Amino acid sequence: MSPPYVMKRTDIKKLVEAASNEYDVFGPVKKRSKHVFGKIDNPDNLVMDYDSTILSPRKYFQPQNEVMMSFDLEENKVEDTLDELRAMRPRLLMAVHSCDLNGILHLDRVFGGEYTDKYYFARREKTTIVGINCLDSCEYGFCRSMNTHHVVEGYDLFLTPISGDRYYVQVGTAKGEHLVHMARDIFQEAGPEDFGAFKAALKHKNESLPHEVDVEGINEYLDLSFHHEFWDKMAEDCVNCGACAMVCPTCYCYDVVDDLDLSLTSADRTRKWDACLFQEFALVAGGHNFRESPAARFKYRFYHKMRGFAHDQGILGCTGCGRCTAACPSDISIKDVLKELSGIWEVAPTAQGGK
Template identity: 35%
Template structure:
């Protein structure tokens, strides 16, 4: 992997340069919220954002899109939602989230829509410091070695830039005069010190190694009944999760000669109708059974198949769930701890 330096005084010129070849998406702040948006003003890019509301998966698996149209025995696939893009400001945990989706959508049965979007998108990662909700270190996702074209490590007055692909190298060559090839011993020491500082800053995490067996041992534990009472089945945890990938498809047709359009949209295994089948049977009527499925995916099943957790430790479920059900609190409950957030909700008379 080739490594170069970019002084911060040259950062905006580099961004302006790469924006001429593709649509540039970056974290943009609006009040106290940050989201990935097309860049219209380079000065509004938030380089210090901890997390965006939604992960970058929305650019690869949109919340809703037309897959194809059928009319008079003609079949027309629709890839119109896919653009050539550069996604800037992706944190290591979110890059790991994309690597999870890569395995699901590009390995055994290749999803043509995800694959085309992935190929059409360049990833520029950026280093970050954790806040009180980040759990990336305990998940092993605070460091990333693949899945990006460029990765910028913020070392104060300059970025140490890791070039992860030939496409990333092409981006460097657009403005090659802005980069320095020589990496000094002092630069390396700054990088080591920054890594040490970042690792020591993590305040949150779970004992992931213990989770797969605990999920099996406590699959029928009483704490799931408490979650059953507390969960609102709103699906927010799935919507904000970088690795959740459930979807549904519906066929739409307007009256007359208009074609049939098949639309794919996000769904969630935590929603009541997800397991509803013909005849009105629902295999997971209870909230606790849906939550068991969700957390089995995050803490056991994916690890068993791929050797890595289905959770990347981004902390979005922690800041999103209104009743405190999240990977952290469920992991603590599996370890035998009583968690005040959803225990208090479950003890309310109105929910009994």
């Protein structure tokens, strides 16, 4: 493990300034009453201490709309956009919370594997990530319940706010070390007192982050509840707008469309964010829809997130970031759904209508 450093919090500006020579820098910025990840052209706009952002950093690795390839319809030529992507300026992504780092690790698994998605990884490799430790809870998040309040990988540098208005800096990768060297004079190697300050910060975190939802047994609850009326009741308020899926750090569904040029001689193939809440998501040729009712789609999203991921990846697909709750126009709270779900079985373990 690389030796940790400490730095003054106010020196973040210097780090961003130094990095700007090599990277396009992105990080949390203010948007009306909320925060979003945005481009940092002026380091003063970077907000290190923020509650949450509307969208997760997923947008930097799987953008809302992405041209995958172009077709020349007259010459029957196909050209993908990977070279352009690889020529992209390196990116520095600042102040990513633990929950979102875990979200990115989820996406790494989805887009990796036997069929590697080169678009995703081209962006991923171009990006250096500076994570930041949340020592206090945020409005909607429940990271501790989902065990995403810690990270052991997924960052290049990881900052923990410590006493004396400083950050304790863990270096996760060579990319992180490279970043340190771009502004070497603002980093000091951490000493015994700094380790003490780091421990104190972690102790504070441990005491302050609540454990709100018990997901122990969630797989069993879900297996037993698939046909439970609970889902219809919960779905009554759902407008199937897909806002929850758009803001989710681990949702990755996409649709693919061909856009013709007006000359009708060339076309782009674009993939765009999709959501399993949408009517046409599970529609097949000939008109059969495997999840026809809005309630079926509402339920499916929970099952895929909480159950399907567990099968595919061995972990739950929810990072507890709370964005879906913040975004839902009907104020459907994922925490409440989880609590009610476990409640069904606590009340009457055998009498309910699961199948």
